[in-house]
Amino acid sequence: MNFREQALFALQQTDIAQKSQLVRDISLETHPLLPEQIITNTLPLPGRPDRPELxxxxxxxxxxxxxxxxxxxxxxxxxxxEFNAINLALDIIWRFPHMPPQFYTDWLRVAKEEVYHFTLIHEHLNQLGFQYGDFSAHSGLWDMSEKIQNDLIARLALVPRTLEARGLDVNPAMQEKFKQIGDTKAVEILSIILRDEIGHVEIGNRWYKYMCQEQHLDPIQYYTELLIRYHANKPKGPFNIADRIKAGFTQEEIDWLQSL
Incomplete structure (x- = not known):
């Protein structure tokens, strides 16, 4: 299998340990990229375990x-x-052909880092006597990607720039909650996640703006149109402005978000 086929194969897996190892194993050294290939999927996506109940x-x-x-x-x-983020990064690799090679290697980096985040959180959860799947959950992140289907520019706008960017805003408050109850391990893990997620949102921002430039679109105006077209919730503050700027949001975009 080539690079993008391997991403699809990992996405299809229902066993998290197997999915995670497949992500770790994907490499340009062993899997040719073939960005022009049109790949067809025949299995349900994403592959997920029977639990948690959605x-x-x-x-x-x-x-x-x-x-x-x-x-x-x-x-x-x-x-x-984090589990949903693994699947989303894998999905964008196989689903969208004809992008520059760095597009695919950027999202592989995201997938690998999301595997790392999931592993850190799951190990900490295990230490408390719980497993992934012990609580119910929802699939909002994946649901948005299905709503967008094969519209890449909308995918970039409404998943990393909107839903995942929200994680930059709420992470510091979650760190504070864990700090107040003395869970220093959770604070440490969330700090790692915040550091890496700034880079993930930056990747989404950079490729969204790349596509806007290619299609002669105004990034802010078109983002507004996409929010309306796909019935997406408008981003709401308070915003983590410092980290959003690190993640590639301009001051003009921050001012616009605050005016919503």
Whole structure:
């Protein structure tokens, strides 16, 4: 299999350990890229384990992080976000041909780092006596990618620039919650995730703006059109402005977000 076929194969796997190892093994040294190839998928996507049970986002229970169950539930929610992020990075690699080689290597880097994040969170969850799948979850991140289907510029705008960028805003508050209950390990892991997610959002920003330039589109105006077209929720503050700027948002974009 080539580079992009290997990404699809990893995406199809339902066993998380196998999926993670396949992601670690993908390399240009062993898998030719072939960016022009049109790949067809015949299996359900994404491959996911039988658990957790996926429910409507409104029915996911909110627990106090001060309780053992509440702390585990929040860690589980973070693990689920990271699992979805692995699948999203793999999906964008196989689904969209005709992009520059760096596009695919950028998203492979994201997939590998998301595997690392998931592993860190899951190991910490295990130390508390819980497993991934012990709590219900929702699939909002993946649902958005399905709504967008094969519209790459919308995918870049509404997943990394919107849903994943939200993680930059909420991560510091989550760190503070864990700090208050003395869970220094969770704080350390979230700090690693924030550091890497700045880079992931920057990749989404950079390729969104690349495509806007290629298609002679105004990035802010077209982003507004995409929010309306796909019935996406407008980003809401408070925003982590310093890290959003590190992730490639311009001051003009920040000012526009704050005006929504």
């Amino acid at each position: 429910v409507d986002p409104r029915s996911v229970k909110v627990r106090s992080v001060g309780s053992e169950q509440g702390r585990a539930a929040l860690l589980h929610a973070i693990a689920h976000i």
